[in-house]
Amino acid sequence: xxxxxxxxxxxxxxxxxxVSQAWDTDILRQxxxxxxxxxxxxxxxPDWAELGLLxxxxxxxATWVEAQKVAGLRLEIVRLAGRTPVLFFEIDATxxxxxxxxxxxxxxxxxxxxxxxxxxxxxxxxxxxxxxxYGRGGADDGYAVYASIxxxxxxxxxxxxxxxxxxxxxxxEESGSGDxxxxxxxxxxRMGDVALVVCMDSGAGNYDxxxxxxxxxxxxxxxxxxxxxxxxxxxxxASGLVPSSFRIMxxxxxxxxxxxxxxxxxxxxxxxxxxxxxAQARATAAILGEEVYKRFPWAHYDCxxxxxxxxxxxxDPLQALLNRTWTPTLSVTGAEGFPALQDxxxxxxxxxxxxxxxxxxxxxxxxQxxxxxxTLLEDNAPYQARVTxxxxxxxxxxxxxxxxxxxxxxxxxxSEAHFGAPCGYIGQGGTIxxxxxxxxxxxxAQMMVCGVLGPKSNAHGPNEFLHVPYAKxxxxxxxxxxxxxxxxxxxxxxxx
Numbered sequence: 088x089x090x091x092x093x094x095x096x097x098x099x100x101x102x103x104x105x106v107s108q109a110w111d112t113d114i115l116r117q118x119x120x121x122x123x124x125x126x127x128x129x130x131x132x133p134d135w136a137e138l139g140l141l142x143x144x145x146x147x148x149a150t151w152v153e154a155q156k157v158a159g160l161r162l163e164i165v166r167l168a169g170r171t172p173v174l175f176f177e178i179d180a181t182x183x184x185x186x187x188x189x190x191x192x193x194x195x196x197x198x199x200x201x202x203x204x205x206x207x208x209x210x211x212x213x214x215x216x217x218x219x220x221y222g223r224g225g226a227d228d229g230y231a232v233y234a235s236i237x238x239x240x241x242x243x244x245x246x247x248x249x250x251x252x253x254x255x256x257x258x259x260e261e262s263g264s265g266d267x268x269x270x271x272x273x274x275x276x277r278m279g280d281v282a283l284v285v286c287m288d289s290g291a292g293n294y295d296x297x298x299x300x301x302x303x304x305x306x307x308x309x310x311x312x313x314x315x316x317x318x319x320x321x322x323x324x325a326s327g328l329v330p331s332s333f334r335i336m337x338x339x340x341x342x343x344x345x346x347x348x349x350x351x352x353x354x355x356x357x358x359x360x361x362x363x364x365x366a367q368a369r370a371t372a373a374i375l376g377e378e379v380y381k382r383f384p385w386a387h388y389d390c391x392x393x394x395x396x397x398x399x400x401x402x403d404p405l406q407a408l409l410n411r412t413w414t415p416t417l418s419v420t421g422a423e424g425f426p427a428l429q430d431x432x433x434x435x436x437x438x439x440x441x442x443x444x445x446x447x448x449x450x451x452x453x454x455q456x457x458x459x460x461x462t463l464l465e466d467n468a469p470y471q472a473r474v475t476x477x478x479x480x481x482x483x484x485x486x487x488x489x490x491x492x493x494x495x496x497x498x499x500x501x502s503e504a505h506f507g508a509p510c511g512y513i514g515q516g517g518t519i520x521x522x523x524x525x526x527x528x529x530x531x532a533q534m535m536v537c538g539v540l541g542p543k544s545n546a547h548g549p550n551e552f553l554h555v556p557y558a559k560x561x562x563x564x565x566x567x568x569x570x571x572x573x574x575x576x577x578x579x580x581x582x583x
Contacts, residue, residue: 097247097570099504103563105244106237110559114233115220117151118553121195121229122213122222128196129171130262141258144195145172148232148256152176155236158243167273170266171196174232174256175274178239182248182573187282189252189569190532192521193231194260194288197224203549210551219552226539226553227546231287232256234558238566248573253278257521260288263306263482264520271524281529283494283572285565286522289538292375292513294557297502297564300536301367302412302514303522305447305484307457310423311464313339314473316437325435330470332424332439338469340441343460344417349400351445355459356415358450361486364413367512372404374511379407382542412514415451418444443476446516453481482520487534494533497571501564535568537561 124147126140135141145164152162152174159179166172174195200210200223208214210223220226235254242249255274259266271278289300313332320329337346344351351357360368372379380399387396401407410416421442425431447456461476468474490498498510522536539558545551 096574097242097245097567099501099563099567101245102241102566103505103560106241106563106566107559109237109240110555110562114230114237115215115555117147117233118220118225118230119213119215119222121147122220122225123211125200125211126195126197126224126258127199128261129259129266131199135171141171141196144229145174145256145258148195149174152232152236155240157236157239165270165274167266167269170269171258173258173267173270174254175277176254177277178249178252178254180249180251182250182577185248185250185573185576186280187250187572187576188279189250189283189285189572190278190281190525190529191231191235191252191254192256192284192286192288192525193228193235193254194257195224195229195232196258196261197229198227198261198547201547201549205550208550215555218555220555221550221552223551226544226551228288228538230539230553230558234287234562234565235285237562238569241563241566242570247570248577249569250282250573250576251279252569253281260519260521263480263518264524265480267521268524271528275528281525281532283569284522284525284529284532284534284536285569286519286534286536287538287561287565288519289536289540290513290515290517290544291538291541291557292371292511293378294541294554296506296508296511297498297561298511298513298537299487299490299498300515300538301487301512302364302449303485303519303536304412304449304516305451305453305456305482306518307445307447307453307460307478307481308443309457309460309476309478310440310442311336311339311476312423312438312440312474313468314438315470316435319434319437322433322435329435330472332436332472335469335472335474336439336441339464339474340417342463349416351415351417353459353463356445356447356451356456358413358448360409360413364486364514365409368408368412368514369405371511371513372408375408376404377402378542379404384543384545408514411516413448415448416446418446420444446518447481447484449484449486449514451484453483457481482518483523484518485522485526487536488526488530488532491533493571493575494535494568497568497575498535500571501567504567505560505563535565537565 423440
């Protein structure tokens with residue numbers, strides 16, 4: 088492994104060895120216990136306060152952090168009235184010249200169970216197998232608070248100077264981080280001058296190098312409902328005269344999406360891909376190749392003695408990357424008004440309802456898109472059916488700020504030191520509303536948005552797993568970058 092010489096005093100081999108020990112002897116056990124707790128996000132558990140599970144996982148994390156006895160650390164569970172709790176910690180700087188702060192972010196709330204888990208796995212049944220910890224929430228991203236503290240501990244063990252560090256661990260992320268902005272406003276004076284944000288709630292193109300997320304899509308969501316009757320009636324008596332609510336639903340969605348190609352029709356939902364992001368996508372396509380689309384669990388069947396697989400929208404790696412990061416797309420994530428198959432009699436259903444998830448390019452304003460979407464779907468309904476779109480809000484996407492020379496060098500050093508390959512740059516199709524809030528609040532900060540959600544990790548779906556060997560190297564890489572920030576701040580200014 089030909090590691091580059093670091094620009095600071097952190098010893099990378101020693102860091103990875105001791106971080107790995109922390110994972111093996113302690114963090115894995117903590118995450119195993121965490122996965123077993125169904126601490127679903129408020130959007131999926133409206134009775135979260137009565138259930139108390141979000142409070143449980145926050146208290147458990149707080150107890151563990153305090154037990155690490157990190158020098159200079161102060162911790163608090165902050166609760167604003169009627170809002171989900173957050174864990175907030177502060178760690179004093181040891182770098183004499185440092186006047187700026189590192190903000191470390193994560194969340195402890197989870198997506199719901201979903202179906203399709205392997206017979207020997209389950210969302211709340213943790214299982215460690217072949218370096219992967221299976222279960223809901225470990226990778227997305229309950230590990231973040233534990234990895235953050237482990238990274239800081241390694242800086243302390245090696246006596247490497249570091250800036251002031253604060254941590255903000257929320258419990259509303261999977262519901263759109265609706266509670267987060269009030270907490271940011273309440274805690275902003277305590278955060279200080281944030282120069283680096285470390286967010287470990289993102290993805291990785293592979294498990295062979297460090298990956299920096301360069302953009303995130305936005306999202307508009309809501310429930311589209313089509314009503315034609317007040318109650319179900321015999322289909323033999325009414326079909327052909329009473330229009331099908333499902334057929335009207337198809338017509339309404341045709342206004343939004345070309346069903347043959349999946350392209351969204353409103354021009355305002357699209358944006359031009361910036362030149363630097365296009366260049367990075369080309370470089371990433373060359374690294375990942377066919378893995379960009381082959382990593383998904385495609386349905387397959389026997390076809391005359393050979394296996395046929397369902398196909399992606401494109402097999403061009405560059406276009407595939409752009410499709411999942413800079414192209415708006417529509418997904419139907421839920422349905423109502425349909426009986427189960429075994430209960431489906433010959434009845435014309437009174438209504439059809441779909442839950443829509445619309446991913447927006449990073450530079451498209453979500454609030455404007457939500458309003459346009461509502462007008463597009465509701466106006467001039469076929470057959471004067473009652474068509475309503477009850478929007479669940481939206482979140483504008485995010486495009487990372489320009490990477491400064493010290494940050495780019497630190498990322499490559501960390502990746503070379505702990506993976507033996509340079510840092511990769513990749514856009515992500517998911518949405519992290521926090522990033523826009525932080526970019527607006529701290530416009531000069533560098534954004535280390537990264538994570539363990541690599542190929543087949545399947546966050547939100549069945550068989551979600553945390554790739555533990557990658558998580559260890561990512562933890563060491565975070566320590567490396569924080570040390571580099573302190574070294575950069577301590578370096579004498581270069582004359583103009």
